[in-house]
Amino acid sequence: MRDETISSFLTRLADRVPAPGGGASAALHAAQAAALLGMVARYTTGQKYAAHTALVDRVVAETDDLRDTAVGLAEEDAAAFTAVTEAYTLPRDTDEDRAARSAAIARALSGAAGPPAAVIDVAARAVALAGELLPVANRNVITDVAAAVEAARAAATTARVNIEVNLAGVRDDATRSRLTEQAGQADGIAARADRITAAVREEITR
Template sequence: MQSWSIDEYLDRLAAHHPTPASSHVAALNLAQGAALLTMVARVRADRAEGDVARSVIARAGHVREAALRLAEADAAVVDEVAAAFALARSTEAERARRAAAIADALLVAAGPPAELVTVGAELVELCERMAEVASGALLGDVAAAADVAAAALSISRTNVEADIGPRRGTPEAERLVAVIASVEDLLVRAVTVRDGIRARLGGS
């Protein structure tokens, strides 16, 4: 995916194929948000708040790498889901095996979007830190990073909820539910960053 042009990525996203899909959109949102914060932090790195900026640069780089890694991981597990859907279903026994295989594959597929929630949490924290030290037009980039973090978190939560459906109530599914339980608070924090910046810039 990382070698694709933007046009190629969008064409593949629009194609009749299970990957890339919404988890890739979430991952790329996080990667873009991390890149934006890195740019802002580099501008501020030689100012009095340089220590904060340099810390953000390092951590944002990890967020970007993790998000792209999880996009690739998602593609691999979605292929397993597709393989489960392709299983034979001529007899009752075959249909039962297929249904179980699909449920198991979907549960595994919930893993990458759940991990994206953890990555998104770090991006929200970095947005909070940069909102404290950025100024002027750069604040708009911090607000944009907070907005894309929120979008990625919301997408990832919904993807996990969709994938665990057939196995909801199992220990592994409930572990994933616990991971996404933090999303509502993270969304509030991201919106707080954005709205706080708009207030500082004179927005309504």
């Protein structure tokens, strides 16, 4: 997926196959959010922005890392969901088969919830960085800050439903509680994205 063309990925996404699906799409939304912020930061350089060099350099470094992480999560999500579909195909002829199949499904569902939970963390960090960058950013590209947080919002809210759909099969209470808490971050991410987008729109329309 990392070296795949956009056209090839979208063709696979549209196909009748288990993966890639919504989870991988959520991760790529997060990757786009990070990439957009990296672009804005790279335009916020030179003498005019010298006072903000430390912040800009940090945003560049962090968003590059976030972008790479998010692409990796897209790949992990596709692999995890494939494991879920494979678990459902296990035999269930005997009591032992059924018990083994049930345990395998539970493990696979728990694993499938992991990548989208991590995507929410990436989205949260991207929105936080956008909030830091916006006040000092090159004003010619502030709409890309809004685009970044909207991509991060899509990442978080899409990842949330991909966590929630797997929760019923997660047997471990601590794991279920942790995943529920991570999914619950999506509303806060969306609210912060709203505020940043509103600030951008207010500036560009006045």
